[in-house]
Amino acid sequence: METPIRMTEYSHGSGCGCKIAPAVLDVILHSQLPPDVCDALLVGNSSRDDAAVYDLGNGKAVISTTDFFMPIVDDPFTFGRIAATNAISDVYAMGGKPIMAIAIFGWPLDKLPPEVGREVVEGGRKACQDAGIPLAGGHSIDAPEPIFGLAVTGIVQTRHLKQNSTAQAGCKLYLTKPLGIGILTTAQKRKVLLPEHSNLAIDTMCRMNSIGAQFGEIPAVTALTDVTGFGLGGTFARNVRRQRLASSYSVRPSAGIATHPPIFRHGLLTGRRTTQFRQLRLCAGGNDRTPAANHLRPQTSGGLLVALAPEGEAEFLAVCQQAGLDLQPIGYLREPVAGNALITLE
Numbered sequence: 001m002e003t004p005i006r007m008t009e010y011s012h013g014s015g016c017g018c019k020i021a022p023a024v025l026d027v028i029l030h031s032q033l034p035p036d037v038c039d040a041l042l043v044g045n046s047s048r049d050d051a052a053v054y055d056l057g058n059g060k061a062v063i064s065t066t067d068f069f070m071p072i073v074d075d076p077f078t079f080g081r082i083a084a085t086n087a088i089s090d091v092y093a094m095g096g097k098p099i100m101a102i103a104i105f106g107w108p109l110d111k112l113p114p115e116v117g118r119e120v121v122e123g124g125r126k127a128c129q130d131a132g133i134p135l136a137g138g139h140s141i142d143a144p145e146p147i148f149g150l151a152v153t154g155i156v157q158t159r160h161l162k163q164n165s166t167a168q169a170g171c172k173l174y175l176t177k178p179l180g181i182g183i184l185t186t187a188q189k190r191k192v193l194l195p196e197h198s199n200l201a202i203d204t205m206c207r208m209n210s211i212g213a214q215f216g217e218i219p220a221v222t223a224l225t226d227v228t229g230f231g232l233g234g235t236f237a238r239n240v241r242r243q244r245l246a247s248s249y250s251v252r253p254s255a256g257i258a259t260h261p262p263i264f265r266h267g268l269l270t271g272r273r274t275t276q277f278r279q280l281r282l283c284a285g286g287n288d289r290t291p292a293a294n295h296l297r298p299q300t301s302g303g304l305l306v307a308l309a310p311e312g313e314a315e316f317l318a319v320c321q322q323a324g325l326d327l328q329p330i331g332y333l334r335e336p337v338a339g340n341a342l343i344t345l346e
Helices: 022-029 076-092 114-131 181-189 200-205 211-215 231-242 273-284 291-295 310-322
Strands: 041-043 052-055 060-069 097-107 135-142 147-157 172-175 221-226 246-249 304-308 331-334 343-345
Touching: 060 076, 060 097, 076 097, 076 114, 076 147, 076 200, 076 211, 076 221, 097 114, 114 135, 114 147, 135 147, 172 310, 211 221, 211 304, 211 310, 304 310
Parallel strands: 097 135, 246 343
Antiparallel strands: 041 052, 052 060, 060 147, 097 147, 172 304, 172 331, 221 304, 246 331
């Protein structure tokens, strides 16, 4: 009997937990060259947004993004589908619609047969079909670990463009997917995931964030982003500091998909938890024994984080209800008060 291939055994990291920490990334991206001057570039690297946006001059703009990582699940088809869904999400997080994707594929030819790689690409193709776009090409290399993702092109009406750095004080915060993906996938990699939990993370990661295109049409949505490798807490830490705002938020037990005591008895910590905590501690002033630690696990293909002005709540919730989402606010943004933490966990 042939032993099934476990994709997660061929990578040192998994999913969006592979991300480079923000402080390290700042060092890498620092440049001595003068900044690029391009009036048509509406969103570039300076805001650390989900994608770049270029104004076409006719009321429309093109969105360009790329995302790829190493296996987060063992099944190759599912890995490809999740990686592609995660990459496409960046277009939805800008309020846009994807129109085309090309694949990014690295494969350890000395360790894994090409037929397994074909299944990965096939999973990516399925995700593109779910989004209604073609997988139009790509690039592949022989690599020491399996890597897959997409470069995605999208379009958006410029008046519907959303960013992660434009929220306003007084906005409520909503999250469209539950938390807990990181701890479940870590449990799978350590071979301690319970059978009854095996599909929880997969179902969530394969769900498209296509509702983001509808959020883009709601003026009261003042900011939009997706929660991925930096976790919910890391996303708050980056954005509220950049916007000179403060945030209070809570995540009810019902908002998590991984609150199962049998998993936590194994003492599992995701690889980026410590790094993310250092980033959040600068804002929240806590320690590793505070509730903050529960909000730092990486999310792969996570939900959209929405900042919503109060006057648009009825319209927003109607769109969510039509999409089958029953959402409750998880927090709010406020003006910072001197001497208080920028992030308050409730």
